[in-house]
Amino acid sequence: MRVIWKQDPKAGIFGNHINRSCAYERQWMTKGRESGMPEEDYWNSFFDAECVIRKLFGEEGCRDNVVEFGCGYGTFTFPAARHATGTVYAFDIEPDLIGRLQMRAKREAVSNIVAEIRDFVADGTGLGSGSQSHAMLYNLLHIEDPDGLIREAYRVLHPNGRLSVIHWRSDIPTPRGPSPEIRPTPEQCKAWIEASGFRDAQEIDLEECCKYHFGMVAIR
Numbered sequence: 001m002r003v004i005w006k007q008d009p010k011a012g013i014f015g016n017h018i019n020r021s022c023a024y025e026r027q028w029m030t031k032g033r034e035s036g037m038p039e040e041d042y043w044n045s046f047f048d049a050e051c052v053i054r055k056l057f058g059e060e061g062c063r064d065n066v067v068e069f070g071c072g073y074g075t076f077t078f079p080a081a082r083h084a085t086g087t088v089y090a091f092d093i094e095p096d097l098i099g100r101l102q103m104r105a106k107r108e109a110v111s112n113i114v115a116e117i118r119d120f121v122a123d124g125t126g127l128g129s130g131s132q133s134h135a136m137l138y139n140l141l142h143i144e145d146p147d148g149l150i151r152e153a154y155r156v157l158h159p160n161g162r163l164s165v166i167h168w169r170s171d172i173p174t175p176r177g178p179s180p181e182i183r184p185t186p187e188q189c190k191a192w193i194e195a196s197g198f199r200d201a202q203e204i205d206l207e208e209c210c211k212y213h214f215g216m217v218a219i220r
């Protein structure tokens, strides 16, 4: 977790140097532990992202909206947008990553991605309850409060909506990923997912798409 001091945009009008609290507001940013990204090409080299999305979305794809928690470089955002008829809402706390993703979507004329800077740990997604068909939680459940994210995914999904998860395996050596001791196992993910109310949680074999990862899907 990191704390920043953010200058109040109204400081020029109402703030003054005598009362510092008028000029600054304290803003908590709850970026998950060990969730920074390495260089983009290196990160992408670990995944056949198209293959991952095909396996987790199913051959029929998603017939409506998708929410992605922590989109990073958009490794999975663009394939998801190709496999969804609705909008992909992609959130990340890092302004640079969102800026890059927005520019790429514009350059490639992808019109069904809405990328937004957002701290979803502190503030949730801001999406309406039951408004989404698919929720993606990829390489993120090692953060401090995984249950909170799973509960938010449950809230925004409509009944029969699908949750998909991928994460670095901890049962084999991997060239990258968070510290092994904080990586959730498939069993741990299943327990969290079912405790949040999802049903039919099942592990998906991702060996041919990303050999260092496991996958899971569940139904709301």
Ligand SMILES: C[S@@+](CC[C@H](N)C(=O)[O-])C[C@H]1O[C@@H](n2cnc3c(N)ncnc32)[C@H](O)[C@@H]1O
Pocket: 030, 031, 032, 034, 035, 036, 037, 069, 070, 071, 072, 073, 074, 075, 076, 091, 092, 093, 094, 097, 118, 119, 120, 121, 122, 137, 138, 139, 140
């Ligand atoms: C390890 S990366 C995974 C990116 C992407 N899901 C993928 O697998 O390619 C985790 C991402 O979550 C973002 N993140 C971490 N904490 C967050 C928070 N509280 N709110 C929004 N994004 C967050 C990070 O900035 C980072 O881009």
